[in-house]
Amino acid sequence: MTSEVNSEQAEWWNAAGEGWANAQQVVDLVLRPFEELLAQKALERPRDRVLDVGCGTGAVTRAIADALGDGPECVGLDISRTMIAGAAQRGKVRFVLGDAQVHTFDETFDLVVSRFGVMFFDDPAAAFRNLLRATTPGGELCFITWRSAEENTFMTTAQRASAPFLADTPPPDPSGPGPFSLADADRTRELFEQSGWSGIVIEPVDRVCTMPEELLVPYLSNLGPISRALKAAQEADRPRIISEVRGAFDEFVHGDEVRIPAACWQITGQAL
């Protein structure tokens, strides 16, 4: 079923999906430490069926399928048509278009994972309840989400560097849908407990994500606020914008490598 309640987010991610698809290889390279973490988690026990929520173009779904080998089915669910269109199906990997908050699943899963795909619900408690309904009793969740904006300065640098080139945008509501909506661990624990999940553990996970320096501009140009600033600009102004925003990222460049400290939570829990 493809009913949808988060239509603003769907619109947002349909537009963003084009950039993500263009930059898919570099995004997957940068976020690989979290792909590896979730694939390791999948290997902790035998699995029958795994769900990847907000799977984007599906790198984590495919990595888990590869780690588990023949047998378990891996399903990626995403609200964005453009993301799902860019997700390559193969073997026992399947991608489904749907809003995780209300999607009616035809099957249940014994592991539900997400890499940065569960912070965008207008009613997170309802979404986590819906995911609990989709989980086999005894099954587990493992979600990777961002800690605060203050601890993730690469992301705040992108916001700051693009601000002069974007028409006034209201400051994001930190508790509304957005990358940092689960940053407050106490509130997040309450949300999961209210939704009926048991044994919730929220642990800090810190990784340094890397990419070759020559991929920094393609990365910035396709993702987040800088890609929106470039889209909004006249063609002739784009090279100047790119060179100005690139300068703001010097502190992350070490020789020919970009290093991005990523401050995250790993949220785990069980369905009883």
Ligand SMILES: C[S@@+](CC[C@H](N)C(=O)[O-])C[C@H]1O[C@@H](n2cnc3c(N)ncnc32)[C@H](O)[C@@H]1O
């Ligand atoms: C930051 S991206 C992460 C994509 C992917 N997990 C990865 O790590 O490459 C967030 C993803 O969540 C998806 N998303 C946002 N709201 C959603 C919802 N209500 N249901 C399903 N997917 C959603 C977006 O379309 C987007 O693909």
